[in-house]
Amino acid sequence: MSNEIGYTPQAEERPAVTVDVVIFSLFEGALRALLVKRKSPPFAGQWAIPGGFVHLNESLEDAAARKLAEETGVTDVYSEQLFTFGDIGRDPRTRVITVAYFALIPYTAIEHHPGKHESATEWFKFDAMPELAFDHAEIVDYAHQRLRYKLEYTAVGFQLLPDEFTLTQLQRAYEIVLNEPLDKRNFRRKILVADIIEETGAKTSEGEGRPAKLYRYRTDSVTEVKTRRLFP
Amino acid sequence: MSNEIGYTPQAEERPAVTVDVVIFSLFEGALRALLVKRKSPPFAGQWAIPGGFVHLNESLEDAAARKLAEETGVTDVYSEQLFTFGDIGRDPRTRVITVAYFALIPYTAIEHHPGKHESATEWFKFDAMPELAFDHAEIVDYAHQRLRYKLEYTAVGFQLLPDEFTLTQLQRAYEIVLNEPLDKRNFRRKILVADIIEETGAKTSEGEGRPAKLYRYRTDSVTEVKTRRLFP
DNA sequence: ACAAAAGTGTTGAGAGTACACCCATGC
DNA sequence: GCATGGGTGTACTCTCAACACTTTTGT
Structure with missing residues (x-):
């Protein structure tokens, strides 16, 4: 019986396992995700999120990092496991279970916006997503929801910004992801009291108006801060 | 090339996929998890969390529900995907990727505490866990942490209680899972103001002291309530 | 001097926390 | 009548949210 403990199923009974990565970045006033155009069936010509099969000699995190590097050229960026999607018919070829990840990369790390990869x-x-292959629309929606949620309660938002940034840039980033305007004085007080950023000492030189102080994210600060709980 | 989009790997290149379920219940004054003793190698004779291979014709959720029913006899209980563990050496036999779930069952639903299943x-x-097979200690720790976290911000805690309960029972459940004493008056006010439970109209008949009002969880209430956010 | 963006405090409302006594029932 | 657990209110503190003007720079 295949459900007995200790039994190893033969290879032909095994589903295929892939990783898919929702890659977020923030530039030109909007939160964006990177998509690739499929060259082969099924869904040839349709857009999909980057992904591929997990090799037997790499961990899931390694597979996700490999896909990320192949599509964007970046390494050492924030990424996190999102959810595993395994419904029976999600890939018409065969049973495929996909472990979805999401990654945040600052726009300054993107080398060439047109992919240097062949795809x-x-x-x-x-708000302008094309139709997506497989169940990727569901995966992207889920990742977007999770990003907004995480941004409210943790400090991962800084992973979308360059190493040095102004408080106005930071506020804009929050406003874009949360999709609501924020009060400047309250925002600044709250961020500064949280003690997660520090001044670099430098100021912006370009741009109109009064130069702004530059800040950096304090990596020694706790990224996940406790908020007030609901229950009980 | 195996990382090319559209390529389907041959069966012998595929990892095996299992589901493992951390099953929680609350009785005799403590939060507990159900473990099974392994009969076959590897780790024969050691305790492990219930799990098994995912069949090709069932979804991940179905596989988790099947395992849960096999070990406890219960169906229709709260369960949720936890995380997918896929490190290379986690199973000495072959590459095995496991999708971990956690489930909450009320003690009133447990039929016979000694398993009716053959295992x-x-x-x-x-605080009295035995040594566990594979990386199951890590999975159990992660599930425990996630349960405490979820309990503070959502109403899933009720899934550990019978359909009707007293406020004192509810408070005890929270105290056990959160591992801290709570103030009776504040607890009651907070729970009642949240508007997630309602009186059944009945009272307890057995037990010493003054009879207590019975409450039930309002299934029409929103289970995930918004708490005050941290940023910004 | 003026346009453009940076920077800065106070007040009122709501929520959280700490805390002690009376009530209903069984024996 | 007493032991046992159920049930109830208030005062203080702290955090959040709303809100407008001054400062620094480039042109």
Whole structure:
């Protein structure tokens, strides 16, 4: 019986396992995700999130990092496991279970927006997503929801910004992801009291108006801070 | 090339996929998890969390529900995907990727504490866990942490209680899972103001002292309530 | 001097926390 | 009548949210 403990199923009974990565970045006033255009069936010509099969000699995190590097050229960026999608019919070829990840990369780390990889890639705003292959629309929606949620309670938002940034840039980033305007004085007080950023000592030189102080994210600060709980 | 989009790997390149379920219940003053004693190698004779291979014709949720029913006899209980563990050496036989779930069952739903299934099962308190097979200690720790976290911000805690309960029972459940004493008046006010439970109209008849009002969880209430956010 | 963006405090409302006594029932 | 657990209110503190003007720079 295949459900008995200790039994190893033969290879032909095994599902295929892939990783898919929702890659977020923030530039030109919008939160965007990187999509690739599929060259082969099924869904040839349709957009999909980057992904591929997990090799037997790499961990899931390694597979996700490999896909990320292949599509964007970046390494050492924030990424996190999102959810595993395994419904029976999600891939018409065969049973495929996919472990979805999401990654945050600062726009300053993106080398060439047109993909240097052979496949066509493009950054899409969330309000202008094309139709997606497989169940990737569901995966992207879930990742977007999770990003907004995480941003409210943790400090991962800084992973979308360059190493040095102004408080106005930071506030804009929050406003874009949370999709609501924020009060400047309250925002600044709250961020500064949280003690997660520090001044670099430098100021912006370009741009109009009064130069702004530059800040950096304090990596020694706790990224996940406790908020007030609901229950009980 | 195996990382090319559209390529389907041959069966012998595929990892095996299992589901493992951390099953929580609350009785005799402690939060407990159900473990099964392994009969076959590897780790024969050691305790492990219930799990098994995912069939090709069932979804991940179905596989988790099947395992849960096999070990406890219960169906229709709260369960949720936890995390997918896929490190290379986690199973010495072959590459095995496991999708971990956690489930909450009320003690009133447990039929016979000694497993009716052929395998030996036992409920263990968290401060008296035996050594576990594979990376199951890590999975159990992660599930425990996630349960405490979820309990503070959502109403899933009610899934550990019978359909009707008193406020004192509810407070005890929270105190056990959160591992801290709570103020009776503040607890009651907070729970009642949240508007997630309602009186059944009945009272307890057995037990010493003044009879207590019975409450039930309002299934029409929103289970995930918004708490005050940290940023910004 | 003026346009453009940076920077800065106070007040009122709501929520959280700490804390002690009376009530209903069984024996 | 007493032991046992159920049930109830208030005062203080702290955090959040709303809100407008001054400062620094480039042109």
